[in-house]
Amino acid sequence: xKRWLGPLAVLLVCAAATHAVTLAQAPAFIMARAMATLxxxxxxxxxxxxxxxxxxxxxxxxRSSPDLTYALCRYDLGEPGTSLAVRMGASPGYQSLxxxxxxxxxxxxxxxxGREVSVRLLAPGSAPEEGAVVSPxxxxxxxxxxxxxxxxxxAAAAEAGKADQCRLVAGEPVSR
Amino acid sequence: xxxxxxYLTAVVAGAALGLGSALWMAGLWPPGRNLAFGDVDVGGWRxxxxxxxxxxxxYTRARVARxxxxxxxxxxxxxxxxxxxxxxxxxxxxxTYRLSGAVMPAGWWSVTLYDAASMLPANTDNALSIxxxxxGKGAWSAVIAPMRPDxxxxxxxxxxxxxxxxxxxxxxxxxxxxxxxxxxxxxxxxARLSCGDGT
Numbered sequence: 465x466k467r468w469l470g471p472l473a474v475l476l477v478c479a480a481a482t483h484a485v486t487l488a489q490a491p492a493f494i495m496a497r498a499m500a501t502l503x504x505x506x507x508x509x510x511x512x513x514x515x516x517x518x519x520x521x522x523x524x525x526x527r528s529s530p531d532l533t534y535a536l537c538r539y540d541l542g543e544p545g546t547s548l549a550v551r552m553g554a555s556p557g558y559q560s561l562x563x564x565x566x567x568x569x570x571x572x573x574x575x576x577x578g579r580e581v582s583v584r585l586l587a588p589g590s591a592p593e594e595g596a597v598v599s600p601x602x603x604x605x606x607x608x609x610x611x612x613x614x615x616x617x618x619a620a621a622a623e624a625g626k627a628d629q630c631r632l633v634a635g636e637p638v639s640r
Numbered sequence: 641x642x643x644x645x646x647y648l649t650a651v652v653a654g655a656a657l658g659l660g661s662a663l664w665m666a667g668l669w670p671p672g673r674n675l676a677f678g679d680v681d682v683g684g685w686r687x688x689x690x691x692x693x694x695x696x697x698x699y700t701r702a703r704v705a706r707x708x709x710x711x712x713x714x715x716x717x718x719x720x721x722x723x724x725x726x727x728x729x730x731x732x733x734x735x736t737y738r739l740s741g742a743v744m745p746a747g748w749w750s751v752t753l754y755d756a757a758s759m760l761p762a763n764t765d766n767a768l769s770i771x772x773x774x775x776g777k778g779a780w781s782a783v784i785a786p787m788r789p790d791x792x793x794x795x796x797x798x799x800x801x802x803x804x805x806x807x808x809x810x811x812x813x814x815x816x817x818x819x820x821x822x823x824x825x826x827x828x829x830x831a832r833l834s835c836g837d838g839t
Contacts, residue, residue, distance in 0.1 A: 475650040568705045
């Protein structure tokens with residue numbers, strides 16, 4: 465009996481470690497796959513891509529709402545000194561500008577019903593600034609939602625989306 | 641040599657056990673498990689208000705990453721999901737249901753039908769949800785069925801959905817909903833009217 469204690473302990477330690485690592489890595493793994501899928505489907509890096517009206521045939525991510533319009537921007541602030549200039553055009557109905565990091569966390573959301581919203585997205589570790597949000601990770605996704613339950617409001621939201629912006633801003637050259 | 645093989649088997653079995661238990665407990669495996677989980681349960685509509693935030697436990701974070709990717713934090717929206725009718729039976733395409741509710745404590749709301757893979761069902765009925773604007777003010781109801789009902793009631797199509805669930809989105813939730821969801825929210829009811837297979 466005693467000779468099985470060692471293997472049993474190894475089994476339990478391996479099970480616990482694998483369990484913890486799997487849970488810890490799952491969001492980043494799923495987000496990385498989702499970002500790759502979005503890229504494959506034409507969602508641009510550093511530019512908003514408006515998705516078609518959500519239908520069973522056009523849906524791109526799980527649990528999309530057919531009553532909302534979506535515009536997505538993938539970002540990568542890995543280049544030193546870069547930031548992102550983000551703007552959500554004015555729309556008469558409900559709209560929000562939501563930031564998600566590479567761990568799937570919704571680290572900031574700005575509401576903008578009836579008005580334009582502009583903000584800068586700074587790289588991880590940047591000092592906080594007025595009118596800016598610091599991203600916890602280098603890569604992530606920005607998502608604009610606009611209420612559009614019918615064709616008329618969808619057209620209005622699409623018009624508002626023409627003013628959306630997600631532009632990479634180069635920083636000062638790094639001196640050596 | 642035999643001793644080494646025993647230890648190697650323990651490592652492989654342990655890793656498999658850890659991987660399988662993590663995926664199962666997080667709702668990632670086997671495929672087809674839904675999002676009806678969490679610490680909030682209002683009349684069978686379940687949610688975890690930590691969705692979208694770092695405060696969510698690792699199981700919730702993993703499950704939401706799979707089934708509710710890019711969901712908003714609770715200050716902007718809360719999501720409640722239900723996969724059973726008022727008698728506790730799983731929701732399925734073969735049956736017809738009446739979904740009914742009252743005024744919601746939020747700026748805007750919708751109820752949308754998703755299949756077991758968390759996707760909109762593959763039909764062309766253009767009847768995937770009901771929302772605050774279509775429901776109007778006060779009490780509201782909709783029929784959930786694979787075919788459009790003869791009545792003029794609002795319709796949510798379950799055609800092609802198989803086993804499905806419903807997600808209630810509450811945008812701009814009132815503070816009282818976040819503080820005490822059971823007191824603030826009158827949960828929509830799901831009455832099973834009939835089933836095509838006679839059950």
